[in-house]
């Protein structure tokens with residue numbers, strides 16, 4: 551039996567982070583968590599690029615362009631969609647999730663869903679460096695783990 555397991559402790563990787571400006575009080579903290587997580591695993595500052603988009607709805611388009619560039623081992627998308635603030639919460643959240651997954655499938659590069667979908671700002675802040683950890687950090691872990699895992703498993707024939 552072969553067991554494949556991604557190793558997040560891997561330096562030398564290039565990572566792009568796409569982050570939404572909407573609810574920036576939350577997303578700035580997610581970004582800080584993601585950058586901390588990448589650095590803690592040995593990713594060099596110069597191997598990380600950050601692109602800001604207006605809102606979570608725009609994450610997939612930019613993520614897909616960056617993933618297709620061949621420059622990065624993994625992409626991280628960060629956003630905060632808060633139900634209390636919008637009637638179109640469900641559309642924005644669903645389009646972000648579907649589009650991010652499509653970007654990964656189209657390019658074969660891991661594109662990580664680091665988008666909070668919460669009912670309130672307080673719940674979002676709790677998950678952006680508050681009582682419930684930092685989803686940005688978790689997204690960094692997932693990105694490096696997936697980059698390592700995809701390196702190990704056989705490619706499409």
Ligand code: INI
Nearest residue numbers: 570572604605606607630631632635636
């Ligand atoms: N974008 C977010 O990232 N989070 C939200 O909570 C949000 N709300 O509340 O509407 C939001 N809307 C903007 C959207 O992502 C697009 O930027 C906008 O519709 C332009 O396409």
